[in-house]
Amino acid sequence: MRYKAGLETRDRILESTRTQIAELGLEGTTIKTICDDAGVLPGSFYNLFDSKEQAILTAVRVAIDAVDPDPDHAGTDTLDDLINAYIRFVDEQGDLARVYIRIAVAAGRSSPELRGRVLRHHEGRVKRFSDALLRERPELGQEEADNRAEALVSALNGVTLHRTIDTDFDVGHFAHILKRVATA
Amino acid sequence: MRYKAGLETRDRILESTRTQIAELGLEGTTIKTICDDAGVLPGSFYNLFDSKEQAILTAVRVAIDAVDPDPDHAGTDTLDDLINAYIRFVDEQGDLARVYIRIAVAAGRSSPELRGRVLRHHEGRVKRFSDALLRERPELGQEEADNRAEALVSALNGVTLHRTIDTDFDVGHFAHILKRVATA
DNA sequence: ATACTATTTGAGTATCTACTCTAATTTGAG
DNA sequence: CTCAAATTAGAGTAGATACTCAAATAGTAT
Numbered sequence: 569m570r571y572k573a574g575l576e577t578r579d580r581i582l583e584s585t586r587t588q589i590a591e592l593g594l595e596g597t598t599i600k601t602i603c604d605d606a607g608v609l610p611g612s613f614y615n616l617f618d619s620k621e622q623a624i625l626t627a628v629r630v631a632i633d634a635v636d637p638d639p640d641h642a643g644t645d646t647l648d649d650l651i652n653a654y655i656r657f658v659d660e661q662g663d664l665a666r667v668y669i670r671i672a673v674a675a676g677r678s679s680p681e682l683r684g685r686v687l688r689h690h691e692g693r694v695k696r697f698s699d700a701l702l703r704e705r706p707e708l709g710q711e712e713a714d715n716r717a718e719a720l721v722s723a724l725n726g727v728t729l730h731r732t733i734d735t736d737f738d739v740g741h742f743a744h745i746l747k748r749v750a751t752a
Numbered sequence: 753m754r755y756k757a758g759l760e761t762r763d764r765i766l767e768s769t770r771t772q773i774a775e776l777g778l779e780g781t782t783i784k785t786i787c788d789d790a791g792v793l794p795g796s797f798y799n800l801f802d803s804k805e806q807a808i809l810t811a812v813r814v815a816i817d818a819v820d821p822d823p824d825h826a827g828t829d830t831l832d833d834l835i836n837a838y839i840r841f842v843d844e845q846g847d848l849a850r851v852y853i854r855i856a857v858a859a860g861r862s863s864p865e866l867r868g869r870v871l872r873h874h875e876g877r878v879k880r881f882s883d884a885l886l887r888e889r890p891e892l893g894q895e896e897a898d899n900r901a902e903a904l905v906s907a908l909n910g911v912t913l914h915r916t917i918d919t920d921f922d923v924g925h926f927a928h929i930l931k932r933v934a935t936a
Numbered sequence: 937a938t939a940c941t942a943t944t945t946g947a948g949t950a951t952c953t954a955c956t957c958t959a960a961t962t963t964g965a966g
Numbered sequence: 967c968t969c970a971a972a973t974t975a976g977a978g979t980a981g982a983t984a985c986t987c988a989a990a991t992a993g994t995a996t
Binding site for chain 2: 595666670675683686687726730732742745746
Binding site for chain 3: 754755756757758782783784794795797798803804
């Protein structure tokens with residue numbers, strides 16, 4: 569994958585993967601539907617991705633990065649930024665959020681590699697929450713901030729989990745209750 | 753299903769379903785492995801259950817009920833009871849907890865019937881948490897108690913979610929932090 | 937232009953799975 | 967004892983899916 573054509577095809581496949589998941593859910597999304605939608609044949613798909621799983625993981629990652637309030641990790645994001653980005657992702661990309669949770673759950677039972685990947689992603693997120701919290705409330709100290717960040721991120725995931733079942737559930741409302749609690 | 757033989761077979765299938773999930777995960781659990789383990793043929797399985805899904809849902813439900821601190825719903829359970837039961841379930845039946853979460857997530861995309869079932873179960877749980885909280889802190893009022901219960905249950909699910917990935921994660925520790933917050 | 941890679945083609949495969957169906961057998965109420 | 971209903975047997979089916987492979991084609995650095 570070095571030629572322009574390959575990169576374009578790759579983008580098209582990722583975009584199709586994302587829309588297929590949104591339209592058909594994870595179950596309904598197959599190599600065939602992705603390839604049809606992207607106007608590509610399976611051979612090309614497997615020239616660019618090792619597996620279906622890899623393509624899906626990548627598509628989800630791209631979508632999450634797209635709402636990142638501080639893409640360069642300069643340390644300029646506030647706790648509100650992070651929470652708002654989280655809410656936006658869940659609201660605007662509900663089906664991808666569902667898939668993200670599913671991947672996370674399934675990861676516990678899968679290859680150490682995937683589990684490691686998911687875990688690192690989670691830890692990175694907790695760290696950013698913790699850093700932002702510490703910037704806001706320096707007197708808490710590292711350990712307490714870490715603890716609260718861990719609890720906050722987990723609770724946000726729980727709220728998201730519930731939102732995937734009950735689409736009327738007001739994620740923003742509860743997210744901000746949780747934020748108030750974390751900074752108390 | 754009215755004869756003794758049928759009921760015994762049903763129990764054996766549910767028990768096998770539970771152990772197969774614990775040993776092989778949801779992916780690894782097939783009609784074949786369940787039937788082999790239970791010493792039953794597919795014909796018998798489908799005489800007693802409508803589908804694989806139904807058997808799994810039932811097995812999970814049975815396991816959850818088994819740790820219920822107030823099985824008769826007499827309204828005698830405290831918030832601590834409920835939280836401890838939750839922790840026990842997650843600790844002792846980690847793989848079933850994972851499946852419970854998976855079912856909940858998948859439910860958002862499945863039949864209205866399943867979604868309704870999962871939603872009712874969630875609401876019933878929130879109500880019990882809310883009632884227990886109100887017994888402990890009557891001055892909160894119904895609405896505030898409902899709100900806090902909803903947030904608490906969602907947060908607990910989030911903690912469970914994380915625990916399914918990181919088995920070192922101390923569910924009890926964070927559960928009690930959340931409890932302290934909910935009753936504050 | 938050449939030569940070397942990257943990309944695409946597209947039919948094909950191997951494997952797995954939930955579930956069905958009919959006939960035979962067993963159960964237990966009256 | 968009788969007989970309808972429940973249970974079991976167990977081979978079989980239909981359908982889906984992720985992925986492969988060898989050959990043809992297109993892209994690009996020099």
